[in-house]
Each structure stands twice: as structure tokens, then as C-alpha cells.
Amino acid sequence: MPKTLAAVLALTRTAWLRFVQALFTMDAQTTLLVCSFIFVGIAIVDYVTPPQLNMTFAYVLVILLATWNLGAWAGVAYAFLSSAMQFAMLMQLRAAAVPLFSVYWNVILVNRMFTFFVAVGLTAPLRKLYDREHLRARVDALTGAMNRQHFLEMLTLEIARSRRSGEAFSVAYLDCDGLKAVNDRNGHREGDALLKSLVDSVCRALRVTDVVARLGGDEFGILFPNTGGSRSVQALERIRADLRRIFEAQGWRCSLSIGAATFRRPMHGPEEIVSTCDALMYRAKAGGKDRIVYELAA
Numbered sequence: 496m497p498k499t500l501a502a503v504l505a506l507t508r509t510a511w512l513r514f515v516q517a518l519f520t521m522d523a524q525t526t527l528l529v530c531s532f533i534f535v536g537i538a539i540v541d542y543v544t545p546p547q548l549n550m551t552f553a554y555v556l557v558i559l560l561a562t563w564n565l566g567a568w569a570g571v572a573y574a575f576l577s578s579a580m581q582f583a584m585l586m587q588l589r590a591a592a593v594p595l596f597s598v599y600w601n602v603i604l605v606n607r608m609f610t611f612f613v614a615v616g617l618t619a620p621l622r623k624l625y626d627r628e629h630l631r632a633r634v635d636a637l638t639g640a641m642n643r644q645h646f647l648e649m650l651t652l653e654i655a656r657s658r659r660s661g662e663a664f665s666v667a668y669l670d671c672d673g674l675k676a677v678n679d680r681n682g683h684r685e686g687d688a689l690l691k692s693l694v695d696s697v698c699r700a701l702r703v704t705d706v707v708a709r710l711g712g713d714e715f716g717i718l719f720p721n722t723g724g725s726r727s728v729q730a731l732e733r734i735r736a737d738l739r740r741i742f743e744a745q746g747w748r749c750s751l752s753i754g755a756a757t758f759r760r761p762m763h764g765p766e767e768i769v770s771t772c773d774a775l776m777y778r779a780k781a782g783g784k785d786r787i788v789y790e791l792a793a
Contacts, residue, residue, distance in 0.1 A: 541580060558570050578607055638709050654765065672749055689749065692741055694709070697717070701717070731755060731787055753788070
């Protein structure tokens with residue numbers, strides 16, 4: 496019996512966590528519809544039940560959801576609506592010979608408007624903090640490119656999309672030849688500036704849908720969704736040309752060795768795909784550096 500109870504509790508906990516996650520990750524349109532539907536339901540219950548029944552907690556749930564998913568402006572709007580609804584319900588107490596001052600006091604300062612706006616005031620900063628930490632977990636702090644983990648997540652999604660649609664995608668692995676010499680000669684601050692310039696130049700050359708990530712110290716990955724070999728190689732050649740000009744202008748004796756491949760309905764996972772392109776990059780290095788080695792992998 497204890498094992499059965501533990502299993503039921505574990506299942507209930509999992510279902511509840513999934514439900515909460517689904518609620519607080521809805522898109523804006525869905526959130527607006529859900530919040531409005533729930534608010535109307537709460538208002539109806541509030542209207543048909545005795546005024547003494549406090550529905551503040553139910554309104555707060557809607558305010559929290561709206562603030563988290565839509566922003567502080569939405570939370571404030573629902574706080575005003577909730578306050579107005581509660582005020583209308585509490586005005587019914589006047590028929591029970593409750594002094595009007597008590598109604599105002601209850602609405603404005605105690606359990607109603609104060610509670611609603613405190614909920615907004617606490618939730619909005621928490622959402623900003625969450626977004627900032629979420630971004631830090633996915634972005635390389637130095638260059639602003641994606642980090643390796645986020646790149647693998649995006650690549651996993653692209654693999655799934657490619658398997659469904661049959662459309663190809665391409666991946667490139669870039670290594671900055673000569674970065675160590677720049678660090679040794681001019682210091683790590685100069686090397687950091689080089690890496691930032693590299694990422695900025697790569698981002699300017701890519702489409703909005705393309706993804707660039709820092710995979711290691713001087714190694715970067717690029718994901719070209721829904722892109723065949725010719726277009727990806729052309730983009731990589733532009734990147735090399737742009738960076739060659741930047742490196743020469745700054746006096747950095749560096750170049751790029753690039754391994755790239757195109758994949759159609761790949762059977763391998765993201766790590767294997769990155770390893771394939773990494774091996775191609777080392778072939779470029781072995782061939783004299785400052786070049787692209789490309790192949791149609793699958």
C-alpha cells in the first residue's frame with residue numbers, strides 16, 4: 496500500500512508540474528484567452544455567491560499568470576478589473592447595513608487592490624530575473640553567441656524537422672587559427688576583442704534564421720536551417736572574406752579553418768553531427784589552414 500500511495504503521489508506531482516509548466520509557458524494569444532476565460536468564470540462565481548465569500552485568491556492567480564506570460568501591463572490591467580469586480584461585489588454589503596467606509600477600506604487598503612498590485616509588483620521583477628538568468632544559461636558571456644548547450648538544442652530541433660520534411664540543413668565548424676599567438680603577443684584582452692569581432696562579423700553575414708554558437712575557446716558552430724551545400728558554402732566564403740579584411744586591418748595574423756557538411760534526414764544525433772564537422776575542420780587545418788572542407792554527409 497505505501498508503494499502504491501507513493502506511486503500515486505509521484506504521478507500526481509508529475510502531472511501537476513506539467514500542468515503548471517504548460518500554463519506559464521503559453522504564448523501571448525493563448526494566455527490572453529485563458530486569463531479572460533478564467534476571469535469571467537471567477538466573476539460569475541463571485542456574483543452568484545454571497546459577498547462574504549472572499550474570491551481574492553482566485554483573482555490573484557489570474558493576475559500572476561497574466562503578469563508572468565504577458566508582462567506587467569497585463570497584470571495591472573487584470574488587477575484593475577479584479578479590483579472593480581471585487582468593489583462591485585463588496586458594495587452589496589451596504590444592503591446589510593455595513594458602513595460605506597468599511598467597504599472602501601476593505602477594497603483599497605486591505606485584501607483587495609493592495610493584494611492585487613503587490614502580486615504584480617512581485618511577479619514582474621521575478622520574470623525579468625528569470626529571463627536574465629535563462630539568457631545567461633544559453634548565451635556565451637564574452638561574445639554574445641549561443642553557448643554549446645543551446646546550439647545542441649537548436650540542432651536537435653533541426654534534425655527532427657529535417658526527418659519530418661526531408662529538407663536538408665547544413666552545419667559548419669569554425670576554428671580561429673592564430674588566436675593563441677594573439678593572446679601571447681598582445682594579451683587576452685586583445686584576444687577577447689578578436690573573438691567579439693569574429694562573432695559580430697559572422698552574425699552580419701548570416702540570415703536571421705541561422706544560428707551561431709561558441710563551442711569552445713576559439714571554436715564556433717553555425718547552423719544553416721533548410722539550407723543546401725552551395726548556399727552554406729557561399730555564406731562561409733563571405734564570412735572568411737569579411738574576417739580576412741578585419742584581421743588585416745587590426746594586425747591580427749589569424750585565419751579561419753572551416754569544416755562544413757550538409758545533412759538530409761540524418762540518422763545521427765547533434766553530438767555526432769558536430770563531431771563530423773569538427774573532423775572536417777581538422778582536415779582543413781591539416782591541408783594548410785585558412786580554407787573550407789565541405790562534404791555531403793547524408
